[in-house]
Amino acid sequence: MRCGSISRISNPADPVPLPDPAELNRLAARARAHAGMFTLPLRDRNWRGNAGEFAGSGVGSSLDFQDHRSYVPGDDPRHINWQAYARSGHYSLKLYREEVRPVVEILLDVSESMFADEEKARRVVELFYFAFASAEQAGASTAVTLLKGPRWKALERGSVLGHGWAAIAAELPVTEAAAPPPLGEVPLRSRALRVLISDLLFPASPEPMLRGLVREFGRAIVLAPYIDAEATPDWSGNCEFVDTESGTLHQRRVDPSLLRRYADAYRDHFSRWKAAALRNRTPLAKVPSAPRFEDAVKLEAIPGGVVLFT
Numbered sequence: 001m002r003c004g005s006i007s008r009i010s011n012p013a014d015p016v017p018l019p020d021p022a023e024l025n026r027l028a029a030r031a032r033a034h035a036g037m038f039t040l041p042l043r044d045r046n047w048r049g050n051a052g053e054f055a056g057s058g059v060g061s062s063l064d065f066q067d068h069r070s071y072v073p074g075d076d077p078r079h080i081n082w083q084a085y086a087r088s089g090h091y092s093l094k095l096y097r098e099e100v101r102p103v104v105e106i107l108l109d110v111s112e113s114m115f116a117d118e119e120k121a122r123r124v125v126e127l128f129y130f131a132f133a134s135a136e137q138a139g140a141s142t143a144v145t146l147l148k149g150p151r152w153k154a155l156e157r158g159s160v161l162g163h164g165w166a167a168i169a170a171e172l173p174v175t176e177a178a179a180p181p182p183l184g185e186v187p188l189r190s191r192a193l194r195v196l197i198s199d200l201l202f203p204a205s206p207e208p209m210l211r212g213l214v215r216e217f218g219r220a221i222v223l224a225p226y227i228d229a230e231a232t233p234d235w236s237g238n239c240e241f242v243d244t245e246s247g248t249l250h251q252r253r254v255d256p257s258l259l260r261r262y263a264d265a266y267r268d269h270f271s272r273w274k275a276a277a278l279r280n281r282t283p284l285a286k287v288p289s290a291p292r293f294e295d296a297v298k299l300e301a302i303p304g305g306v307v308l309f310t
Contacts, residue, residue: 031129104135109198110169123289149175183212206276222284
């Protein structure tokens with residue numbers, strides 16, 4: 001059972017209960033507005049890649065002058081400083097900032113626990129569309145991959161823009177609840193910014209996932225949506241619980257002692273994630289589902305550098 005993912009009974013044979021197309025379209029429009037207020041942390045690193053507007057790690061031909069250095073054979077003669085040559089008789093080169101397109105890879109967990117609650121499902125979709133809109137507005141080369149247990153599915157850009165990704169997510173098979181995404185196996189481009197959107201409700205150690213997320217010189221951020229019922233459930237008496245991934249049912253009597261143990265386990269679980277994220281230099285923020293999006297990201301995401309003001 002995935003810790004905290006038992007907020008309601010669901011039939012594992014049912015499709016993932018995503019919002020309908022009209023609601024997805026509305027959430028996408030709101031996300032584009034949010035991307036005008038907030039952005040992914042793209043400007044705090046040097047990039048390598050195709051031409052764009054972000055600072056690169058090499059020398060380029062933009063209008064942003066950077067420095068001088070001596071000319072060596074093979075350099076572009078267009079960058080020779082002829083005025084300096086006239087004064088000194090030595091060739092020197094004008095250096096300009098290289099401008100490149102950042103690379104963003106969005107990894108969306110579509111496990112059933114992400115959509116087991118209507119409020120949480122909306123926040124998941126908002127975070128997904130915000131990450132995509134923010135990357136697109138920055139001119140990034142953007143890729144999207146759906147994750148569900150040991151399975152993953154790369155998406156075409158059109159399936160995001162046309163909301164076809166929802167049907168693709170619904171068709172992915174039911175998985176073992178304890179199976180975390182194999183991020184070490186998912187094809188990732190070198191030096192990309194990876195955005196993982198997941199509730200992180202896996203009992204496995206976070207270290208392998210985070211190491212897989214930052215491999216190939218990548219940098220990562222994690223947005224973890226949640227609902228209060230996961231952190232502080234109001235269970236009492238005889239309860240019937242369901243594993244939202246497999247649909248397995250079991251009954252349990254819940255007393256105050258059990259609730260305390262659950263609350264302690266939940267806190268410890270995210271303490272381990274945050275400690276592992278710190279070791280792997282991966283900013284992580286839990287994002288509550290109840291507040292407005294702009295208020296929710298100001299709680300942990302903005303202070304933690306996971307999301308920035310534009």
